[in-house]
Amino acid sequence: MEKYYITTAIAYTSSKPHIGNTYEAILADSIARYKRLRGYDVYFQTGTDEHGEKIAQNASLAGLTPQEYVDNVQREIQEIWDLMNISYDKFVRTSDNNHKKVVQKIFKKLFDQGDIYKGKYEGLYCTPCESFITESQLVDGKCPDCGRDVHLASEEAYFFKLSKYQKRLEEYILNHPEFIQPESRKNEMINNFLKPGLQDLCVSRTSFDWGIKVDFDPEHVVYVWLDALTNYITNIGYDVNNTTSEFKKYWPADLHLVGKDIIRFHTIYWPIFLMALDLPLPKQVFGHPWLLFGKNQEKMSKSRGNVIYADDLVRQFGVDAIRYYVLHEIPFSNDGTITYELLIERINSDLVNILGNLVNRTISMVNKYFNREITNKGVYSDVDASLISEINNLDEKIEEKMSKLEIGASIDAIFDVLRKSNKYIDETMPWVLAKDENKRDQLESVLFNLLESIRVCAIFLKPFLPDTSDNILFQINNFDESLRYNQNNHYLVLNPSILFYRIDKEKKLAELENKN
Ligand code: MSP
Secondary structure, X not given: OOEEEEEEOOEEOOOXXXXXXXXXXXXXXXXXXXXXXXXXXXXXXXXXXXXXXXXXXHHHHOOOOHHHHHHHHHHHHHHHHHHOOOOOOEEEXXXXXXXXXXXXXXXXXXXXXXXXXXXXXXXXXEOOOOEXXXXXXXXXXXXXXXXXXXXXXXXXXXXXXXXXXXXXXXXXXXXXXXXXXXXXXXXXXXXXXXXXXXXXXEOEEOOOOOOOEOOOOOOOEEOHHHHHHXXXXXXXXXXXXXXXXXXXXXXXXXXXXXXXXXXXXXXXXXXXXXXXXXXXXXXXXXXXXOEEEOOOOEOXXXXXXXOOOHHHHHHHHOHHHHHHHHHHHOOOOOOEEEOHHHHHHHHHHHHHHHHHHHHHHHHHHHHHHHOOEEEOOOOOOHHHHHHHHHHHHHXXXXXXXXXXXXXXXXXXXXXXXXXXXXXXXXXXXXXXXXXXXXXXXHHHHHHXXXXXXXXXXXXXXXXXXXXXXXXXXXXXXXXXXXXXXXXXXXXXXXXXXXXXXXXXXXXXXXXXXXXX
């Protein structure tokens, strides 16, 4: 079985994650589930990034030790991932002992081989991002990543000789066009970071101590990005000298899924660290766009007071409605927006009208006209053939979209077939056929075709809406896994139950308004 190792970025345990951070876990989950559906031996890793100055500051504000603080936030994050049905194989924490031990060994190895040296750093520092920034990277005098003020800082520090690997990295990026995706992100990396030339990277700190200590110089803690990035290898058995069979099996990763703000760390620093460790590079780094909030398309932030949390949304709308919205509405390379209004509209128009209605109408008719039981009577006309070919084309269409990680387009392809199936009901008018005894076989064939369409669509919906998919397959009571129209199927359906309830938009908006 071919393996597929997929990772998300590991979330900071600085505070409870909002729906924007959660989006990434949902996106990765849908890809992991899709690959499982296609028969891959998937290993899906996610987790938390628990060290650094900002986290230590938050802990002290909360009157807790850093460890107590990260334990609380980590639990909250994992609970949200579980609530959203994130099917991770491993949830890693950078405070795990094994991770800490291996990071120390990696640091020592890089120091011993001369890639890391000790020096003094003076420069502009962004505290929230925990990174020094060069003059040329400033945007309007502010941090290019978070837009906040930077200040002058100076400290004794260890440095990594990035420049030594610059040429090799450039060649690698040139020869592996699939490495950085989407294309626009690759150009950004080349033009903004590689072309101006890489400067040596400061990889230790002495100004705080909540981090992994450099074991041969314990005044220093390892720079949080060197600590965080290595999670991708330390947790699958990399141990510097003794490489385990698990590591050999899963590395290199097939996909690192990260937000566009941190693609730089994953496509410049991370590959260079790996080159220095003499390890192969991940096959692909995909920088997804952001989920912005509200009509003004703002980045969610606590200070703006516009943060929404996945668990609140789930309480209001249910897990799959939220998964559907974020997976469908966030375009492949541009930022997407979430508002309550749009969310309710989508639920009503797509999940209730298209999906829910089709399943409910079909199962109700099978109950009503055939006492639950249907086989294929093989009465075909042009309109049936066209539906069947739509069902059979889905397999290839979805693979084509998913191979480019175009999740929204894959969902669209499924909903196209669902929409066509609703239209097919209007065209074939089963309630008219039901009035004519001579049309019984035709009626049964029509309902059979609809059940097959629902079955195949439900299977393809599994990566995106896992609970709903299970619920549909349970209701049609058929667990044939074939991804095409199967003329030999036999159905004995159960009673229909509502998949998604229509939401009264004005009423719900007023209710949410009062709550806030
Ligand atoms: N800890 C680092 C990642 C280290 S990976 C070795 C980090 N953490 S984070 O909590 O700030 O972000 C986690 C992920 O969520 C990142 O990939 C980030 O881009 C993503 N997102 C943060 N805000 C987001 C949105 N509003 N929308 C979509 N993704 C968002 O960065």
